[in-house]
Amino acid sequence: MxxxxxxxxxxxxxxxxxAGCGDSKDSSSTPSPSPTPSATAPSSTTPPPSTTVPTTPSSTPSTSAPTLTSTAPNWNTFASSLKGRVYLPSTSGYAAAHQLFNPRWDSVRPTAVVKAANPADVQKAVNFARTNKLVLVPKSGGHSYVGASTIANGLQLDVGALKGMSYANGVLTVGAGARLYDVHAFLDRYGRSLPTGTCPTVGVAGLTLGGGMGIHTRTYGLTCDRVVSMGVVTADGKAHNVSATSESDLFAALRGSGGGNLGVVTSFQFATIPATxxxxxxxxxxxxxxxxxxxxxxxxxxxxxxxxxxxxxxxxxxxxxxxxxxxxxxxxxxxxxxxxxxxxxxxxxxxxxxxxxxxxxxxxxxxxxxxxxxxxxxxxxxxxxxxxxxxxxxxxxxxxxxxxxxxxxxxxxxxxxxxxxxxxxxxxxxxxxxxxxxxxxxxxxxxxxxxxxxxxxxxxxxxxxxxxxxxxxxxxxxxxxxxxYGASAAKLQAAKKKYDPANFFHTPYTLS
Ligand SMILES: Cc1cc2nc3c(=O)[nH]c(=O)nc-3n(C[C@H](O)[C@H](O)[C@H](O)COP(=O)(O)OP(=O)(O)OC[C@H]3O[C@@H](n4cnc5c(N)ncnc54)[C@H](O)[C@@H]3O)c2cc1C
Missing domain, CATH: 3.40.462.20 (Vanillyl-alcohol Oxidase; Chain A, domain 3)
Incomplete structure (x- = not known):
């Protein structure tokens, strides 16, 4: 071409x-074989509540060592409880691990990046962050326009490894970390497709939770319209399987509310469309x-x-x-x-x-x-x-x-x-x-x-x-x-109150 x-x-x-679309997957060629959590504890801060998003990156790079506090998170214990990995700023591979698609956000340095290997890791990360009063932001494909999937002085929870897929009876089951090209290439084998956006490296989670527009929008609706059920971990660390018949308020709220607001989605089931x-x-x-x-x-x-x-x-x-x-x-x-x-x-x-x-x-x-x-x-x-x-x-x-x-x-x-x-x-x-x-x-x-x-x-x-x-x-x-959010704002506030009453998922870009 x-x-x-x-x-x-x-x-x-x-x-x-x-622009083109880029792959913000971890490109580190020599990751350390196991997590090397630092014994030094990070300080935790919660951004001040705001209804208006900031106009500049939410942090400048931190060059000083994290502050030791009396309630220091125990990163060693946490890391060893996971199947996935924890990257602290001192860990080899951290620089690649925390990056998003847009280099504009490289200067935002999370206290830790957790790469979840399964939904249980997601639950553990949510519980750990809550207990240690760390702000947690989920990351799927990392294409957020404002860098909402990274956070200074907080925990970036990367679900990118949750990308397994299966197909049966017209329904795609896919991990929340899958990228759009991989989803299409997988479905193509079955003569099926999904209405999505066009960028091959956008994450299925971020796209779907915010709507998802593309060439099939008028024929088959938005990506979120094709969701049949979702696995989601809420602020209390509980795993839910939500659908039109199970916790339907959370199901409906997640379809279009934008990522990072109501929980961490670990998997989706989609009603597919023909690949014509x-x-x-x-x-x-x-x-x-x-x-x-x-x-x-x-x-x-x-x-x-x-x-x-x-x-x-x-x-x-x-x-x-x-x-x-x-x-x-x-x-x-x-x-x-x-x-x-x-x-x-x-x-x-x-x-x-x-x-x-x-x-x-x-x-x-x-x-x-x-x-x-x-x-x-x-x-x-x-x-x-x-x-x-x-x-x-x-x-x-x-x-x-x-x-x-x-x-x-x-x-x-x-x-x-x-x-x-x-x-x-x-x-x-x-x-x-x-x-x-x-x-x-x-x-x-x-x-x-x-x-x-x-x-x-x-x-x-x-x-x-x-x-x-x-x-x-x-x-x-x-x-x-x-x-x-237009006319959906009230419905979303109600879901937020019910499923995240303490406003655990809280950044300048989230519902409050
Ligand atoms: C090059 C490019 C092309 C694009 N093309 C299109 C397009 O054609 N159509 C379209 O509709 N949009 C398009 N977008 C916008 C895109 O849909 C959004 O940026 C989307 O939020 C990106 O999802 P992500 O998973 O890649 O990003 P991320 O940065 O990982 O996530 C975006 C938001 O979702 C949250 N989030 C991530 N994972 C989860 C999870 N598992 N559970 C809960 N919350 C989560 C994050 O915290 C963040 O707030 C494009 C963006 C780019 C940069």
């Missing part, structure tokens, strides 16, 4: 514009038709058959111009009619038009830019469009990307359609709050400093009158946590 093609397919991915051939279409228009394309795409998002999905990319180019394109997919296996329908809504033929048909796994690799990819720095945010934008709002949106282009800031607005099956509440309920929304806009920049933040802020401002809130899987610094 040429660089241009790779760049194109990456930006075709729902959230992957200009997919008809792709890619249409490009000149910048002069940008407003007509946005307007036409909105009509398309409202009226296209539920078998059709297409996301709109408005990219700032380094020469100061805009690139405008739609990457679409028809689950019927032929995208010809959908492409023509989109052109008719736009009112102009595309200046470039590509149609192709791909098998399930070809499509997964095409959208993900391969089977894995390197870590990537970026800054991003989102707005959920409650309905079609009016002409002035479209002008504002285009102006925000244009301003970035003129300033030489790499920037994209990526509009993912909702609707179809995603507009329907799944059996068993969910907490995904955006069933009636039109689309999600992601504001994405591979620059990470002030220029990227300016672009994102301009984007928010431009669409304010059409925005219902944000998508929790694109969680962002400096934004009220409640803005991700």
């Amino acid at each position: 040429s660089l241009l093609d790779r760049r194109t397919v990456l930006i075709a991915g729902v959230a992957v514009t200009l 051939k997919l008809g792709f279409f890619r249409l490009t228009w000149p910048e002069s038709q940008a407003a007509a394309v946005v307007n036409g795409w909105q009509k398309f998002a409202q009226s296209a058959p539920t078998t059709v999905w297409g996301n709109l990319h408005i990219d700032a180019k380094s020469n100061g111009t805009l690139s405008i394109r739609v990457l679409g997919v028809s689950t019927t296996g032929d995208g010809t009619a959908a492409a023509a329908q989109l052109e008719s809504f736009v009112g102009a033929k595309a200046s470039a038009r590509t149609l192709s048909v791909k098998s399930h796994l070809e499509a997964v690799q095409y959208l993900g830019g391969g089977t894995t990819s390197p870590r990537q720095g970026f800054l991003a945010g989102s707005d959920v469009l409650k309905g079609p934008m009016d002409a002035a709002t479209i002008t504002g949106l285009l102006g925000a990307v244009k301003a970035a282009a003129r300033a030489g800031t790499p920037a994209s607005a990526i509009l993912d359609p909702l609707g179809g099956q995603a507009a329907k509440e799944p059996a068993g309920g969910s907490s995904w709050p955006w069933r009636s929304a039109l689309a999600v806009i992601q504001w994405y920049s591979s620059a990470q400093g002030t220029s990227a933040q300016t672009f994102i802020s301009n984007g928010h401002r431009a669409v304010r009158s059409s925005s219902a809130g944000g998508y929790v899987n694109y969680v962002e610094s400096g934004r009220a946590v409640s803005s991700y």
